[in-house]
Amino acid sequence: MSLNSSPPDDKILVAQLKKGNEKAFKKLYDKYSDGIYGFSLKLLKSADFAEEVVQDVFLKVWNTRENLNIDLNFKSFVYTIAKNLSLNILNKAANDLNLRNQLLRIKPVANTSTKDHLLDKEYELVKRNAIANLSQGRRKIFLMSREQGLSYEEIANELGISVNTVKTQMKASLKSLRDYLSKQGDIDFLLFFMIFFKFFK
Structure with missing residues (x-):
C-alpha cells in the first residue's frame, strides 16, 4: 500500500x-x-x-x-x-505575551507523569542555557522583548539605542539560539524548540 x-x-x-x-x-x-x-x-x-x-x-x-x-x-x-x-x-x-507564556509554561494535565515532568525540566534547562549563552547585551535585549513583552521601540528608549540596533541584536540572538539548540541532537527536543523559536521569526 x-x-x-x-x-x-x-x-x-x-x-x-x-x-x-x-x-x-x-x-x-x-x-x-x-x-x-x-x-x-x-x-x-x-x-x-x-x-x-x-x-x-x-x-x-x-x-x-x-x-x-x-x-x-x-x-x-x-x-x-x-x-x-x-x-x-x-x-x-507571537503577538500575545499571555498566550505565549501559557503555551510555554502551562502543565497540560494535572497528573503529569514523572517522565514528562523530567522532560519539561530538561526543556526549561536547555532553554535557559541557550539564553545564558548569549552575550550580556543581547541577552538583556532578548529577555526584555520575550519575557517582559516590551516592543522594540520601548527597548530602544529604555536602553538609549536605536530601534535598528535592537532589531539587529535580536536577529543575531535568534541565530545564536538556533545554532545552540541545533546541537542538542534529540529529535523531540529539536521539535519543541523549533516550535518555540517559530514565535520569534
Missing part, C-alpha cells in the same frame, strides 16, 4: 462520509482523535488547546466532506490539518 493512500477501511469510511454518513464520520473520529490530541498536546503543551485542535480538525473534515479524496491518505490529511492549526496558535502567540 502506498504511503500516499489510505488503508482500505479508511477509503470505505471516507467514501461513506462524502455522502454524509454520520456513523462513518464517528468511526474516523474514534480512530484518529486520540492520536491527533496527543500530537497537538506535544506541540502546544496545553490540554485545552489540544482539544480545541481536535474539534477544529474534525469540524473541517465534516464541513469539507463532499470534497474529500478517497485515494489520499486520510491519516496524513488530518494530521496535516492538526499541525497547521497548532502552528496557527503558536504564530498568534
Whole structure:
C-alpha cells in the first residue's frame, strides 16, 4: 500500500462520509482523535488547546466532506490539518505575551507523569542555557522583548539605542539560539524548540 493512500477501511469510511454518513464520520473520529490530541498536546503543551485542535480538525473534515479524496491518505490529511492549526496558535502567540507564556509554561494535565515532568525540566534547562549563552547585551535585549513583552521601540528608549540596533541584536540572538539548540541532537527536543523559536521569526 502506498504511503500516499489510505488503508482500505479508511477509503470505505471516507467514501461513506462524502455522502454524509454520520456513523462513518464517528468511526474516523474514534480512530484518529486520540492520536491527533496527543500530537497537538506535544506541540502546544496545553490540554485545552489540544482539544480545541481536535474539534477544529474534525469540524473541517465534516464541513469539507463532499470534497474529500478517497485515494489520499486520510491519516496524513488530518494530521496535516492538526499541525497547521497548532502552528496557527503558536504564530498568534507571537503577538500575545499571555498566550505565549501559557503555551510555554502551562502543565497540560494535572497528573503529569514523572517522565514528562523530567522532560519539561530538561526543556526549561536547555532553554535557559541557550539564553545564558548569549552575550550580556543581547541577552538583556532578548529577555526584555520575550519575557517582559516590551516592543522594540520601548527597548530602544529604555536602553538609549536605536530601534535598528535592537532589531539587529535580536536577529543575531535568534541565530545564536538556533545554532545552540541545533546541537542538542534529540529529535523531540529539536521539535519543541523549533516550535518555540517559530514565535520569534
